[in-house]
Amino acid sequence: MVPKVPIDLPGTRYHKARVAADALRQQLTQIIEERRIALRNGRASAEQDLLSFLLSNGSDEEERGLTDDEIKDNIILLLYAGHDTSSSTLTSLFKFLAENPHCYDQVLREQLKVASSKEEGELLEWKDLQRMKYTWRVVQETLRLLPPAQGGFRKAIKDFTYSGFTIPKGWKAYWTVNATHFNSKYFINPKKFDPSRFEGAGPAPYTFVPFGGGLRICPGNEFARVEILVFLHNVLKNFRWNLVDPDEKIIIDPMPLPLKGLPIKLIPHSK
Template sequence: MLVFSDEDGRYMAECDIADKILGLLIGGHDTASSACAFIVKYLAELPEIYNGVYKGDPSVKFYSCLFSDGPSSTDYRRALPDHQRLAPPLQGAFREAITDFMYNGYSIPKGWKLYWSANSTHKNPEFFLEPSKFDPSRFERNGPAPYTFVPFGGGPRMCPGKEYARLEILVFMHHLVRKFKWEKMIPDEQIVVNPMPSPAKGLPIRLYPHKD
């Protein structure tokens, strides 16, 4: 960013570079930590799923694929994690209409700003049976219809960090699950969204090291 210029020879202003770096730090860190918090929360609430993950049960593929005897480590690329459907770290983003179009009976003029929402798309019962239920095996049957599962967005501006994020989350979970079982210290902890979803008190947990 410091050394590259655009086609007219103009360099980026310092404040634009700072803005991009801050965007990258927030986009790269807070998203993945929000995702990790929700896996920890759901696995604490659903011991049968935790046990499946710990034992490398293939029906919880995304969560088991980096475990020693689990499926191949490349499976994580195909697997779709249900925690990101239920609690997408990024709630959505803005787009600008590049042409006039009709949507659901509404006429959207060119130039209007539109907000697409990952959260409401992911909770649509037309696409997800029992949408409020955490079910890591739901994607094993049929993959989601195009543009119904969009935690990383879609189209040309889709998150460029998604493969890195998936791997980062799996490495963290791998070490946590291999070493510990845990329980939540606040059973009904509230979820706040500001701007990413997170447990209001920071999800305090009690860790129990595995004996074997």
């Protein structure tokens, strides 16, 4: 494979990404200024959100803590890592549930059971999410087949040899989800949508890695579980749906992206 070298030429995607990141950083500079003043005047509190927390726990003006640039990068990372990943998973979930009506029916039964144990208007709690066992297996199978994050880099802290290749200290190695998610050694008939793979002990450790693994595993994975299950519960209680274009193509850019935005036709249960 030809390595992609990032060349910052006008018109390239890399250039557009850099211009967009600069624009975001500029906006954040202003927001940081305003928030710093608000914190000083007592109009904002250290606990109100991530930005206040980071600014109150050491920044440029103090000896330790994050610099303003690091704070901006953390906010930008969270915008991307925390938002697009969950919405991508939900989009793929809607696709797989429409394509697999027997799974939809089983998920619906589980969700209606949870719903029937709640009073009108009562919010879902953590213990309700723990009862959504089959639904979560369907989400896991979605994350296996269409993982929002394709992989990531790790820097070697010492020389090591793996599978006959020597990686020198300081080099970066790229790990990729599809190396295991689509490997028939770990997942029989890997292209098939089959949530039952996650029954019992489930896949072998470090083979199912949509959230990464080790020390830098996604810290938002439990939060993503809450977002996805709660959103799905509320849609499922009310609707069934069909794909407008069952042959819609999905590209990876860099997350799975249905080319038409996955239009669906919602059908209320009452009909």
